[in-house]
Amino acid sequence: MLGLTTLTPMAAQPEEAEPEKPVEKRAVANPEELAPPSPVSLSESLPSVTDPQRAQELLHLDLRTAMGLVLEDTPSLKKITSRIRQAEYRVQEAFTAAYPTLDFSAQYSRVQPPISLPGGPIISPADNYQFTLTLRQAIFDFGRMKWNVLASKLSKRVIQEEYRAELNRLVMLVAQRYIEALLAQEQVSIAQDDLEAQLANLRTSQLLFKQGVAARFDVLRNSAAASQAQQILIEAETAESIAKARLLSLLNEPLDRRLQLDALPIRPPNAEMHLSDSKLKALEARPDLRSIRWAVEQAKAQIEVAETGNNPRLDLTNTTVNRNATGFSPETQNTTAVVLSIPLYDGGLTHWQKEQAVESVHQLTHDLEQAERDAVLQIDEVFHQLxxxxxxxxxxxxxxxQAEEALRVAVLRYENGISTNVELLESQAARARARFELARARGNYLLSRWSWWQATAGEYPTEVPMPEEIRERLDAEGLPDGDDAFSGEETNQKLGPLLPDREAPVLPIRGLPTRESVDGDLSPADNPEPK
Incomplete structure (x- = not known):
């Protein structure tokens, strides 16, 4: 029976112990000293965004001009354009299977000892060289190139539809931000009018208080109402600055550049439109659905590509060899051969690749079915929303x-001493809220108009940059109108006046004095007028 013995080292005697050697601390190198970080260059478009001189210039835009400027210089479109070129290069790569290939190789070898017959000549000398030139030409690949080319072309078609989908997204985004900027601009104008009315009330109440006609309570209440109107104006101006900055960001302009936007006309919906026809046209024309359809076809082509893995090949090869003459081998030798290659067993690789491609087709088919359902629902929702x-x-x-009439009655009642200024202030606030809601309703309707255009993939509202191949195909296939949900009737309604370049006029309230008719001897605490 074997036993395990644990060996313990013996402690060194004091006189035998070696003196400790000083440990030298190794200096840790600074990574920045070894490889100093190189400065990362800014994008080429950034200087135009940060140019202070450009920010002072007034930019006058309408919606179609804004769309054209955004689509002309957008990084996302340039990226997809690069992907289209990349897909075209894959198509050309697939065609190279039919082209001949030419290879050259050089070899040098040394053999020790040299090979020779007993008492005879040397068969293989010590130093040997060999140059080989090989030409290969595919005669028939039994479908390999055909299906690879088809799959590459279908992949390119998918990216082209993604380009159209990105175009539609950008058009909708520009319209949305343009309308939001107009709505914010309209709200600033309404808030300015409301503030002017509240300031007029305040000045009147102060004048009447000095004359002993009104109570101090009326002055305090009007002062609070003017302060609240001033706060609403500040919030509206902030919202306007943010909305315009979002639009200027799309235009690649300085975010604080002065901007003047044209108003948008409002057209009523078309009551005679057949919704079912619009749904069918949209299902055929929408680029997001077309992209999935072409992706399904591309996945089916990948099934055929996988099946060709076990197909035979027929190739023609020509090999020319130049070397030093050895033994029975000549110095130059040319060999031409027709090679038939037949795969017998690949371990199931081709089978499982095919099964993966089949499942990809199933997945994309289900994606298409779900996308079509969502598109039909979206069109229906947008139509009823309109x-x-x-x-x-x-x-x-x-x-x-009604708010205007209520305000007129409240002014008359206040002038004749029938009511207090509480009723007047409430009427003015109700009038401002009603005007805000009207501007918001018009903005929401215009947003729905562009949501309908995006849902039905209609004709482009402006000239868009597009590869020639896509443009020719769209010209041949045609696009839905995109405005079939709207009648041709013109209305006087618009959203968004031009950017006001002067103070808003005082509301024409009868019986109230204007700003110029009141002596401004008020204390700072009683005067909420902004600087």
Whole structure:
């Protein structure tokens, strides 16, 4: 029986212990000293965004011009354009299977000892060289090149539809930000008018208080209402600056550049449109659905590509060899051969690749089915949203009319001493809210108009940059109108006046004095007027 013995080292005697050697600390190198970081260059478009001189210039835009400027110089479109070129290079790569190939190789070898017959000549000398030139030409590859080329072309078609989808997304994004900027601009104008009215009330109440006609409570309440109107104006101006900065960011302009936007006309919806026809046209024309359809076809082509893995090949080869003459081998030798290659067993590689391609087809088919359902639902929702928001505009207009009449009555009651200024302030606030809601209703309706255009993939509202191949195909296939949900009737309604370049006029309220008719001897605490 074997036993395990643990060996313990013996402690060194004091006189036998070696003196400790000082440990030298190794200096740790600074990575920045070994490889100093190179400065990362800024993008080429950044100087135009940060140019202070450019920010002072006034930029006058309408919606179509803004769309054209954005689509002309957008990184996302340039990226997809590069992907289209890359896909074209894959197509050319697939065609190279039919082209001949030419290879050259050089070899030097040394053999020790040299090989020779007993008492005879040397068969293989010590130093040997060999140059080989090989030409290969595919005669027939039994479908390999055909299906690879088809799969590459279908992949390129998928990217082309993605380009159109990106175009539609950018058009919708520009319209959305343009309308948001117009709406914010309209709200600033309304807030300015409301502030002017509140300041007029404040000045009147202060004048009446000095004359002993009004109570101090009226002055305090009007001062609070003016302060609240001033706060609303500040918030509206901030929202306007943010909305315009979002639009200027798309245009690659300085975010604080002065911007003047044209108003947008409002057209009523078309009551005679057949929704089912629009759904069918949209299902055929929408680029996101077309992209998935072509992806399904590309996946089917990949099944055929996988199946060709076990197909035979027929090639023609020509080999020319030049070497030093040895033994029975001549100095120059040329060999031409026809080679038939037949794969017998690859361990199941081709089978499982095919099964993966089949499952990819199933997945993309389900994606297409779900996308078509979502598209039909989106078109239906946007269509009903158009009708609802058009009716909302009519309701908002009625509310503005009623608020104007209520304000007129409140002014008359206040002038004749029938009511206090509380009723007048409430009427003015209701009028401002009604005007805000009317502007918001018009903006929402215009947003729905562009949502309808995106849902139905209609004709482009402006000239768009597009590869020639895509443009020719769209000219041949045609696109839906995109405006079939709207009638040709012109209305006087618009969203967004031009950017105001002067102070908003005082509201024409009868019986109230204007700013110029009141002596401004008020204390700073009682004067909420902004600087």
């Amino acid at each position: 009708s609802d928001r058009w009716r909302a505009i009519a309701v908002a207009e009625d509310n503005v009319t």
